[in-house]
Amino acid sequence: GQQLNQSPQSMFIQEGEDVSMNCTSSSIFNTWLWYKQDPGEGPVLLIALYKAGELTSNGRLTAQFGITRKDSFLNISASIPSDVGIYFCAGRIQGAQKLVFGQGTRLTINP
Amino acid sequence: NAGVTQTPKFRILKIGQSMTLQCTQDMNHNYMYWYRQDPGMGLKLIYYSVGAGITDKGEVPNGYNVSRSTTEDFPLRLELAAPSQTSVYFCASSALPNTEAFFGQGTRLTVV
Numbered sequence: 001g002q003q004l005n006q007s008p009q010s011m012f013i014q015e016g017e018d019v020s021m022n023c024t025s026s027s028i029f030n031t032w033l034w035y036k037q038d039p040g041e042g043p044v045l046l047i048a049l050y051k052a053g054e055l056t057s058n059g060r061l062t063a064q065f066g067i068t069r070k071d072s073f074l075n076i077s078a079s080i081p082s083d084v085g086i087y088f089c090a091g092r093i094q095g096a097q098k099l100v101f102g103q104g105t106r107l108t109i110n111p
Numbered sequence: 112n113a114g115v116t117q118t119p120k121f122r123i124l125k126i127g128q129s130m131t132l133q134c135t136q137d138m139n140h141n142y143m144y145w146y147r148q149d150p151g152m153g154l155k156l157i158y159y160s161v162g163a164g165i166t167d168k169g170e171v172p173n174g175y176n177v178s179r180s181t182t183e184d185f186p187l188r189l190e191l192a193a194p195s196q197t198s199v200y201f202c203a204s205s206a207l208p209n210t211e212a213f214f215g216q217g218t219r220l221t222v223v
Contacts, residue, residue: 006153031210033211033212040216040217041216041217042115042201042203042214042215042216042217043154043201043214044214045211045212045213048210048211088153088154090154090212092208096208097142097159097161097167097208098144098156098159098167098169098208099144099156099203099205099208099212100156100170101146101153101154101155101156102153103152103153104152104153106151
């Protein structure tokens, strides 16, 4: 069954607005990864998180590994047209060797 | 830098046909994965491998088979194609189970 719940499923925003999305689970994770997928392409890694409480930035993107190790969020500040795409959270459950993905957040930006 | 290479990029199959989706990586990664992505959905894990000769089922393994005879290659086999297997298939690899997974460009499969 679905082990990661990602929300929101879609967002429609104006250029320049900030964006926030999150992933939650009932399981404990030891790694959180945030990916972006452009149309017709495979997902590309944006940010990797390995410790509870860790806050990491990559340009206008900031992600945090939740203290409970059951959630993570991604923020995008001052959105621009090239931020359009589908954002996925992914993580490794403690003790497991497989990477599981959230359902994705589809971001649409109105210029 | 080739990274993860998938072939073919597109394929149309008739119901009941079989095919193999190829995946190869040149990063000497031990971990390899096959995901499927249905329209508007996330990625569901089909099979994964932690090294040559070792494979295990993911969330949706029914209707698929894999093998891992070398570190580089991880082919995915569909024996009796069904319309429910229409999807985009992504192969990925990583050095360790908790590090970045690199993805191929995907194979878009339609079963009619």
